[in-house]
Amino acid sequence: MPLIILSPLLLLLLAQIAFPDLALFSLLPFPQTGYIALASIGLLSLLMRQTEWFYWLALLATYLWLTQNTAATSELPLLPLLCALLMLLLALIPKPSPLKPSGLALLLAGPLLLMLGQYLPLAAALQRADLPAVVLQAPVSGSSLTWLHGWCFSILAGLWLIAINLKPRKAAYWGEFAIFLALVLDLALPASTALANWPLVAACLAILLALAFQMLHLAYIDELTQLPQRRALMAHLNRLGRNSAVCMLDVDHFKKFNDTYGHDVGDQVLKLLGSILGKVKGLTAYRYGGEEFTLVFGHNKKALLEEKLEEVRLAVAEYPLVIRNDNRPKDSSSGKKARGSSGAEKTVNVTISLGCCVKQKGETPMQLLKRADEALYAAKKAGRNTFVLKI
Ligand SMILES: Nc1nc2c(ncn2[C@@H]2O[C@H](COP(=O)(O)OP(=O)(O)OP(=O)(O)O)[C@@H](O)[C@H]2O)c(=O)[nH]1
Missing domain, CATH: 3.30.70.270 (Reverse transcriptase/Diguanylate cyclase domain)
Incomplete structure (x- = not known):
């Protein structure tokens, strides 16, 4: 069941909340461990010829880099929204191999748009709080997720789930959705040592599970009829x-x-x-x-x-x-x-x-x-x- 792909998010979250003293991921040197995890999955995707994951890894790495190099995520109000929007677009478009020129262009476009997006006038407007104050408030204290993020993410999640259900069921779509959920949770959770790094780890595990499902599919499902072979x-x-x-x-x-x-x-x-x-x-x-x-x-x-x-x-x-x-x-x-x-x-x-x-x-x-x-x-x-x- 491709939905199992979402389980690492839930299990890791429960483990971190239930055993905060364990502080599993706060023991890891971040962001280095995050980059190593992303690079390892990239290598695995290459070995398994599932190179479309490169696009996601590049977006995640850029997001990690931007958040690590900014004192507070609230200084980058547009980053999570832009990242989620780019992820949804990426999930919807047919992706060429990143090893082709068109694929390479797409591979670079995502991170570039994510970085340049921070300079859009919209980002400055959000920072100046031109909107009613409540819109920019966080529903949970200490969380970087504002009401504005919450509304936008809900719409994006709805569109995403509709798209998944319109396409034939495929593990990769749930893996991509898990990355989106990890991004939302990354913002929603109050910054604390015990919980800080798990969404990225959960996203990496979701990609690994999606890769495993893709391999099982290739080995057992007939391409033409979609029946087991x-x-x-x-x-x-x-x-x-x-x-x-x-x-x-x-x-x-x-x-x-x-x-x-x-x-x-x-x-x-x-x-x-x-x-x-x-x-x-x-x-x-x-x-x-x-x-x-x-x-x-x-x-x-x-x-x-x-x-x-x-x-x-x-x-x-x-x-x-x-x-x-x-x-x-x-x-x-x-x-x-x-x-x-x-x-x-x-x-x-x-x-x-x-x-x-x-x-x-x-x-x-x-x-x-x-x-x-x-x-x-x-x-x-x-x-x-x-x-x-x-x-
Ligand atoms: N389009 C298509 N044809 C296939 C495929 N696999 C096998 N075939 C064709 O299926 C046909 C099978 O022919 P036969 O074994 O002579 O059987 P038949 O013509 O169906 O005759 P009967 O089974 O006796 O009714 C061959 O012409 C194969 O080329 C495939 O994946 N796609």
Whole structure:
């Protein structure tokens, strides 16, 4: 669960509040330890080819540097707001590799904007307290977080959470959000020796967890269908209970489909199939490889299995696939022919065949898969768009 990424913030905060005498992070030489932590995570991100974290590390390092070199954060009223805004923008934009010229420019732009932002007239206005005094007051005494920060952060957090929920769930988004929360908490907590440094440490741990999730995702999740792939299937089959069943399924006449509509459209079909299978309750779906998928059931009840296999078959067969032929030639007569009279879109249906078998006593995962494959072959021979269940 990507939400686990937020746990270091909470756990470290609780630990620091519950055991202030422990003063875990006040024993560390800061900011040096902070810079070392950020540099180590940068190195790890590079090794793991997840270089988009460089942008975040650069922002965090600049924030740390600016706060360490200013007597009080209140002297930099715009810094947290600007930092949070830049973080949100960074979370929303597609990020090139920082090793490319455009990426390098973006990498430098964040810290530069953060530093130059302190000279904006707005910063001076905030310092002169042109706003009603209460707006610039801190809700908690000793805290650097003013009501103004609080309101702005609430709006930014709301926008951020909406953005996260609109995107497909990904660990990195929660890692980025954890960095934002660490920034808010850094300001909100009254400056004290016991609590002073933990938000940065928590942000670093959140990035480490996000990196671990990203690696797990790369190792276990198929890029195209977003389903767990064969490595995850084999791990599941190795710990499969006695009462279980396995089903192999594949798209009917997929070669012909690819030949007719192109490999890209074929990929879209597999993607859609992954999304349909992933939503079916009562089974775990895997992409076995190519156009083959595997379903694993945690029971061996004949009636329930038949019901589920039919549900899956129907869900695919009845799904109207809208095909946009974007690659067709624009002016040639062959292009006109390809577009046809009904325009650029066409609706087609694909069907699948399913072969399922119940696990036998002492059967190995490979033997079980082989029998499911034989059942799939039987379904193909029976005319396709059907299932065969072997009890
Ligand atoms: N677009 C796309 N095609 C794939 C992918 N993996 C495998 N295929 C294609 O799937 C097709 C499988 O063809 P066959 O094994 O002959 O089976 P089929 O045409 O579906 O015929 P039946 O299974 O007997 O109904 C091949 O043309 C592969 O190129 C993929 O990731 N994307």
